Amino acid sequence: MGEPAIWVLCGVRAGDTAQALELARRVTGKVVAHQLAFTWLHNLPNWMTGPGVAHLEKRSRAMLVPPWPDLVIATGKRTAPVALWIKQQSKGKTVAVQLGRPRMAFNHFDLVVTTPQYGLPEAENVIRLDLPFAAPKVQEAAMLDHWQQQWKALPRPLIAAAIGAAKFPLRLGAAQLDEYGSALGALARREGGSILLFGSPRSVAGAVERVRAQINGSTWIADGRGPGNPYQAALSLADLFAVTGDSVSMASEMVATGKPTHVFPLVSWPSLRWRAENGLAALLARSGVLAPPRDVDGFVKALLASGAARDVRDLSRAQPYHQVETGQDDVVRRIRTLLERS
Numbered sequence: 298m299g300e301p302a303i304w305v306l307c308g309v310r311a312g313d314t315a316q317a318l319e320l321a322r323r324v325t326g327k328v329v330a331h332q333l334a335f336t337w338l339h340n341l342p343n344w345m346t347g348p349g350v351a352h353l354e355k356r357s358r359a360m361l362v363p364p365w366p367d368l369v370i371a372t373g374k375r376t377a378p379v380a381l382w383i384k385q386q387s388k389g390k391t392v393a394v395q396l397g398r399p400r401m402a403f404n405h406f407d408l409v410v411t412t413p414q415y416g417l418p419e420a421e422n423v424i425r426l427d428l429p430f431a432a433p434k435v436q437e438a439a440m441l442d443h444w445q446q447q448w449k450a451l452p453r454p455l456i457a458a459a460i461g462a463a464k465f466p467l468r469l470g471a472a473q474l475d476e477y478g479s480a481l482g483a484l485a486r487r488e489g490g491s492i493l494l495f496g497s498p499r500s501v502a503g504a505v506e507r508v509r510a511q512i513n514g515s516t517w518i519a520d521g522r523g524p525g526n527p528y529q530a531a532l533s534l535a536d537l538f539a540v541t542g543d544s545v546s547m548a549s550e551m552v553a554t555g556k557p558t559h560v561f562p563l564v565s566w567p568s569l570r571w572r573a574e575n576g577l578a579a580l581l582a583r584s585g586v587l588a589p590p591r592d593v594d595g596f597v598k599a600l601l602a603s604g605a606a607r608d609v610r611d612l613s614r615a616q617p618y619h620q621v622e623t624g625q626d627d628v629v630r631r632i633r634t635l636l637e638r639s
Contacts, residue, residue, distance in 0.1 A: 302368070324629055332357075353379065367390070377401050400588045408631065412596065453490055459538075462499035467563040491514070541563065558606040568590075
């Protein structure tokens with residue numbers, strides 16, 4: 298088999314897109330990333346609309362023309378109908394791989410790759426991984442050299458700390474930000490190092506400053522100046538990591554580096570939690586009619602229990618960190634087998 302043509306359907310969430318691109322890179326081939334824009338029709342249930350592109354803006358529909366790819370990789374609800382539409386247009390030759398929760402009948406996809414926070418049931422074409430396909434992006438040497446020079450005067454070790462945002466039912470308000478900042482300060486003092494502090498596009502106004510006020514130590518704050526993305530540079534150059542417990546993507550990127558990673562678990566509002574791993578719920582999930590809510594808190598607890606990360610408030614050194622056996626290589630091999638058969 299020669300190099301397969303791979304399309305990655307990019308939606309509205311950067312973390313989702315990063316996972317799809319990383320999987321495409323691991324499969325290897327001629328990768329084309331299609332950034333899609335959506336109309337209000339994306340709010341309709343996928344099981345109602347079925348495969349199609351009616352929910353795409355006109356310019357996005359215009360990008361999707363033959364020759365059709367050998368493999369299409371998509372993530373999330375909005376992109377799933379598009380992936381299946383592409384498979385239809387290719388008369389079934391395109392292998393459709395969906396990450397996360399498709400919210401459509403599983404059997405329409407060649408493979409569904411999911412992670413614990415989605416609570417999906419087992420099926421022949423479903424693989425559940427402990428960690429998503431999240432990894433630091435390869436950075437240019439000149440950009441890494443710039444940030445290395447910027448941070449060389451800071452006391453080591455460098456602790457790259459990221460701030461996410463509240464998303465129901467997780468709370469990340471003023472009290473939680475203060476506690477996170479205090480925990481980061483204690484970690485930096487224990488290690489004798491410095492904090493590289495990053496907000497995210499989702500962080501509320503003033504979050505970085507509030508956390509910084511509680512650290513009471515050597516802190517560098519990302520301010521938008523300088524080349525490239527300093528957060529990605531920090532994934533390569535920092536010695537330790539910390540992140541608020543709302544971001545599966547950032548936590549997974551940090552763990553994937555193999556360096557010590559700390560997570561700040563978030564308090565949850567009381568909510569109805571359910572999973573679709575058995576019984577009627579499993580049947581409805583496989584058919585795409587229902588999808589259980591994301592359980593990010595459960596993902597964080599599993600990550601901490603595995604030893605791949607540690608609670609940032611835990612200053613003991615009793616338990617060593619260890620790498621999680623992700624099973625990602627098995628996913629790549631299975632996709633390559635599907636491509637050979639197609």
